Amino acid sequence: MNPQRxxxxxxxxxxxRVEVDPKFFDKSWKKLDDAIREIYxxxxxxxxxxxxxxxxxxxxxxxxxxxLYDKLAENLKGHLREMGKLVEAAQGxxxxxxxxxxxxxxxxxxxxxxxILMYMDRTFIPSSKKTPVFEHGLELWRxxxxxxxxxxxxxxxxxxxxIHRERMGEMINRGLMRNTTKxxxxxxxxxxxxxxxxxxxxxxxxxxxxxxxxxxxxxxxxEYLKNAEKRLAEESxxxxxxxxxxxxxxxxxxxxxxxxxxxxxxxxxxxxSGLVNMLINDKHEDLTRMYDLFKRVPDGHSTIRSLMASHxxxxxxxxxxxxxxxxxxxxFVQRLLNEKDKYDEIVSVSFxxxxxxxxxxxxxxxxxxxxxxxxxxxxxxxxxxKLRKGVxxxxxxxxxxxxxxxxxxxxxxxxxxxxxxxxxxxxxxxxLLSGKTSSDEAERNMLVKLKTECGYQFTSKLExxxxxxxxxxxxxQSFYANLSGDSDGPTISVQILTTGSWPTQPxxxxxxxxxxxxxxxxxxxxxxxxHNGRRLTWQTNMGNADIKATFGDRKxxxxxxxxxxxxxxxxxxxxxxxxxxxxQNTAIPPVDLKRCLQSLACVKGKNVLRKEPxxxxxxxxxxxxxxxxxxxxxxxxxxxxxxxxxxSEPEKQETRHRVEEDRKPQIxxxxxxxxxxxxxxxxxxxxTEVTKQLQARFLPNPVVIKKRIESLIEREFLERDKVxxxxxxxxx
Amino acid sequence: QHKLGRGSRDKVQQFMAITGASEKVAxxxxxxxxxxxxxxxxxxxxxxxISVTNSRHLEDLYSRYKERDADMIMVEGTSQLCNDLxxxxxxxxxxxxxxxxxAATMCEFTRQEFIDGLQSIGVDSIEKLREKxxxxxxxxKDDNKFREIYNFAFAWAREKGQKSLPLETAIGMWRLLFAExxxxxxxxxxxxxxxxxxxxxxxxxxxxxxxxxxxxxxxxSNYDEEGAWPYLIDxxxxxxxxxxxxxxxx
Numbered sequence: 001m002n003p004q005r006x007x008x009x010x011x012x013x014x015x016x017r018v019e020v021d022p023k024f025f026d027k028s029w030k031k032l033d034d035a036i037r038e039i040y041x042x043x044x045x046x047x048x049x050x051x052x053x054x055x056x057x058x059x060x061x062x063x064x065x066x067x068l069y070d071k072l073a074e075n076l077k078g079h080l081r082e083m084g085k086l087v088e089a090a091q092g093x094x095x096x097x098x099x100x101x102x103x104x105x106x107x108x109x110x111x112x113x114x115x116i117l118m119y120m121d122r123t124f125i126p127s128s129k130k131t132p133v134f135e136h137g138l139e140l141w142r143x144x145x146x147x148x149x150x151x152x153x154x155x156x157x158x159x160x161x162x163i164h165r166e167r168m169g170e171m172i173n174r175g176l177m178r179n180t181t182k183x184x185x186x187x188x189x190x191x192x193x194x195x196x197x198x199x200x201x202x203x204x205x206x207x208x209x210x211x212x213x214x215x216x217x218x219x220x221x222x223e224y225l226k227n228a229e230k231r232l233a234e235e236s237x238x239x240x241x242x243x244x245x246x247x248x249x250x251x252x253x254x255x256x257x258x259x260x261x262x263x264x265x266x267x268x269x270x271x272x273s274g275l276v277n278m279l280i281n282d283k284h285e286d287l288t289r290m291y292d293l294f295k296r297v298p299d300g301h302s303t304i305r306s307l308m309a310s311h312x313x314x315x316x317x318x319x320x321x322x323x324x325x326x327x328x329x330x331x332f333v334q335r336l337l338n339e340k341d342k343y344d345e346i347v348s349v350s351f352x353x354x355x356x357x358x359x360x361x362x363x364x365x366x367x368x369x370x371x372x373x374x375x376x377x378x379x380x381x382x383x384x385x386k387l388r389k390g391v392x393x394x395x396x397x398x399x400x401x402x403x404x405x406x407x408x409x410x411x412x413x414x415x416x417x418x419x420x421x422x423x424x425x426x427x428x429x430x431x432l433l434s435g436k437t438s439s440d441e442a443e444r445n446m447l448v449k450l451k452t453e454c455g456y457q458f459t460s461k462l463e464x465x466x467x468x469x470x471x472x473x474x475x476x477q478s479f480y481a482n483l484s485g486d487s488d489g490p491t492i493s494v495q496i497l498t499t500g501s502w503p504t505q506p507x508x509x510x511x512x513x514x515x516x517x518x519x520x521x522x523x524x525x526x527x528x529x530x531h532n533g534r535r536l537t538w539q540t541n542m543g544n545a546d547i548k549a550t551f552g553d554r555k556x557x558x559x560x561x562x563x564x565x566x567x568x569x570x571x572x573x574x575x576x577x578x579x580x581x582x583x584q585n586t587a588i589p590p591v592d593l594k595r596c597l598q599s600l601a602c603v604k605g606k607n608v609l610r611k612e613p614x615x616x617x618x619x620x621x622x623x624x625x626x627x628x629x630x631x632x633x634x635x636x637x638x639x640x641x642x643x644x645x646x647x648s649e650p651e652k653q654e655t656r657h658r659v660e661e662d663r664k665p666q667i668x669x670x671x672x673x674x675x676x677x678x679x680x681x682x683x684x685x686x687x688t689e690v691t692k693q694l695q696a697r698f699l700p701n702p703v704v705i706k707k708r709i710e711s712l713i714e715r716e717f718l719e720r721d722k723v724x725x726x727x728x729x730x731x732x
Numbered sequence: 733q734h735k736l737g738r739g740s741r742d743k744v745q746q747f748m749a750i751t752g753a754s755e756k757v758a759x760x761x762x763x764x765x766x767x768x769x770x771x772x773x774x775x776x777x778x779x780x781x782i783s784v785t786n787s788r789h790l791e792d793l794y795s796r797y798k799e800r801d802a803d804m805i806m807v808e809g810t811s812q813l814c815n816d817l818x819x820x821x822x823x824x825x826x827x828x829x830x831x832x833x834x835a836a837t838m839c840e841f842t843r844q845e846f847i848d849g850l851q852s853i854g855v856d857s858i859e860k861l862r863e864k865x866x867x868x869x870x871x872x873k874d875d876n877k878f879r880e881i882y883n884f885a886f887a888w889a890r891e892k893g894q895k896s897l898p899l900e901t902a903i904g905m906w907r908l909l910f911a912e913x914x915x916x917x918x919x920x921x922x923x924x925x926x927x928x929x930x931x932x933x934x935x936x937x938x939x940x941x942x943x944x945x946x947x948x949x950x951x952x953s954n955y956d957e958e959g960a961w962p963y964l965i966d967x968x969x970x971x972x973x974x975x976x977x978x979x980x981x982x
Contacts (some may be wrong), residue, residue, distance in 0.1 A: 703963060707963050708961065710962055713934065714895060714896070725940065
């Protein structure tokens with residue numbers, strides 16, 4: 001054995017040269033080149049995927065990735081150019097089909113090529129930052145086929161042409177369209193947008209510009225909108241069938257602009273068919289369509305709103321200022337309610353209860369209702385009418401409830417709620433005293449509604465009116481229980497009214513007939529016996545009486561007012577009296593006396609007196625005779641109820657004057673309240689604050705506020721600041 | 733407040749004896765000179781208003797005009813005073829004098845008012861007062877004094893116990909006051925009041941009118957509706973506009 005040193009084995013490269021086949025790349029490439037050709041020729045079945053893959057793999061391994069990539073690109077370009085020529089050659093309708101076919105081929109081919117070159121995709125591509133095979137294939141298609149000068153324009157034109165034809169009513173191949181646009185999308189969203197979407201939108205804009213121009217000459221508003229709606233639906237369907245979903249909004253905007261936005265004013269204002277016409281004729285369907293269509297149009301809804309508001313204000317103004325309408329207050333209010341119903345329905349049905357529309361409506365109503373300063377009075381008369389007889393037809397609780405709720409809506413619009421209060425009190429008093437309320441329940445309901453709306457202050461006096469009547473009933477019972485002796489005389493029923501709760505009436509003179517005087521004095525004694533320190537004053541202008549009267553051989557029972565009773569009782573001692581004699585005897589004020597005599601002598605069917613001469617008006621020289629020829633089918637005849645009527649001009653002035661007087665202390669109280677808490681405040685702020693505090697009842701007049709401030713300065717509640725004369729200071 | 737020590741009281745007495753001035757003036761002068769007698773004389777003689785008045789003379793003067801059985805000068809006495817001064821009782825200088833006297837009511841002066849007033853004017857005889865009349869009248873031309881006199885006039889011209897000034901009196905006073913201080917709209921104002929407003933004038937309206945005269949030009953170009961002027965003045969502006977007396981661009 002050799003005692004040689006042990007050798008560590010070394011690995012060395014081959015010392016001999018390894019022959020690298022110089023033709024290795026070309027040979028390998030040729031294999032792939034041929035394979036790709038076969039693929040494009042639809043001959044892929046004869047190929048071995050494995051072998052091709054391995055070939056590519058080896059090429060990359062041997063660091064030929066770059067060359068392979070470039071060769072591939074060249075190869076693809078070649079095929080694409082050929083395909084492009086085929087597409088160019090296609091005639092007419094076959095153009096798109098050919099393009100589709102080639103595209104499908106290309107995609108399929110790319111998939112296979114990608115699979116074959118997978119190794120390169122995974123290793124060489126990322127490190128060299130080149131585009132992966134498939135994507136690169138798409139880019140090439142885009143550049144060489146789609147954007148080839150001979151194809152590109154024709155492609156876009158064809159697509160647009162087809163769309164145009166479809167718009168004009170023709171049937172087109174939608175599948176083909178879809179595939180084409182899908183192809184564009186797959187090439188990249190910017191390709192779709194630049195090459196198709198943008199021209200599409202431009203062309204659509206001019207199409208709809210023309211369409212709308214024609215349509216608006218031909219159609220009325222309703223028809224036009226129907227057409228617009230149809231077109232919008234069409235476009236939406238079109239997009240869903242063969243375009244990218246993102247195009248939907250864009251085309252909708254185009255149609256909105258061309259068909260709706262540009263012509264908006266003209267449409268709305270179209271004579272005999274525009275918005276106003278639709279409102280007047282309750283064209284709910286058209287209005288709904290208009291509302292829906294103009295939802296997206298800038299200023300669409302606000303324009304509709306303001307046109308509606310001014311229309312409502314105008315028609316409302318006519319309603320409240322038309323002298324014909326003003327003759328019947330109940331009718332006046334009924335029309336307002338009808339108008340409100342009409343518009344409520346429109347807003348609910350056509351405008352989806354849109355709050356902004358409801359608000360605009362409210363503002364309009366508030367505006368015109370207050371144009372007529374008799375609105376508060378009339379609304380009160382309307383309520384009076386309803387509570388007096390009940391709603392015509394079905395007079396049940398619910399119906400009255402509904403009507404009253406609607407009336408409350410009108411009430412809310414009133415700026416002068418204190419005027420309403422005054423009239424309501426008057427009318428309520430008349431109802432209660434004549435016993436003419438149809439339902440106590442309904443009266444109380446109304447009070448509750450007013451209380452909810454305006455607070456306790458508003459209704460406390462009204463409520464005490466009810467209490468007075470209740471108490472009066474009890475008093476009457478005790479009176480008759482204690483009455484001994486003569487029960488032959490007339491029976492009286494007295495209602496004792498607390499001053500201050502009931503509307504103030506001037507105390508008029510009236511001589512009661514002796515029969516009545518007796519029993520009424522008995523009552524007075526009885527009452528004052530139990531209520532020390534009180535004072536009773538007979539309100540002769542508010543009572544009524546039942547009289548048994550004999551005319552010839554007919555007996556009737558007459559229900560008359562107290563005044564009328566006084567007059568009639570005079571005829572017990574004589575058949576004829578002159579006006580002057582009656583006036584002297586009864587001491588009733590002339591205005592009331594004349595009205596009273598008119599209802600006794602000049603009304604057909606109620607003429608228990610005969611007047612000489614037979615004219616309608618009462619003059620001082622007239623004479624009155626007991627009319628024994630009077631006849632009536634009814635045994636009980638009602639003459640002249642004290643019905644609430646709308647006031648005469650002087651009465652109205654009087655009421656308004658009283659309202660103004662009532663407002664002064666309220667304004668002063670508000671000023672003092674405000675100044676007490678703020679201590680120092682400038683003039684305009686006071687006016688604003690006072691208005692805010694009082695607007696639930698009425699709108700104070702700034703001039704009146706100023707006068708009240710000056711009065712308060714006089715009385716040393718306030719002083720002007722020495723330096724700034726616009727500032728006021730509270731004096732403790 | 734005047735708790736004077738013996739030394740100070742002596743000084744006051746000395747001062748009064750030497751200068752003949754009143755106690756009030758003495759106190760003023762001594763206080764101003766920090767209770768140095770010498771300094772107080774310097775002070776006194778350098779103040780032109782504090783001229784020499786003799787208390788005895790003033791008492792005599794008062795007695796001449798006062799009522800026989802009341803400690804007041806009333807209408808008769810005032811009338812006599814005007815005669816002696818050779819002025820018309822309606823002369824505006826009487827207003828100025830009353831203002832100096834801080835008189836509470838027109839044509840009435842209490843002893844205090846009369847004496848203190850004449851002292852502050854710096855006279856103690858009718859002749860001296862007569863000499864002073866021109867300068868007194870001239871005080872109206874001074875802005876600050878005019879304002880004080882104007883505002884003083886309201887309470888002075890009132891009836892006792894009344895809060896407001898009767899219209900006739902107010903118009904008379906305004907004419908008097910604005911005769912010296914020219915206000916172009918005075919005639920319109922008086923006419924307006926007589927035609928449109930038949931009630932008394934409140935103090936606020938009275939004092940605000942002066943502001944109006946001073947700040948608003950006769951063409952009303954700088955009148956502001958939001959200016960919190962009394963409503964009477966607002967109405968006056970309306971009146972002027974209606975009657976074409978002014979051109980207002982709204």
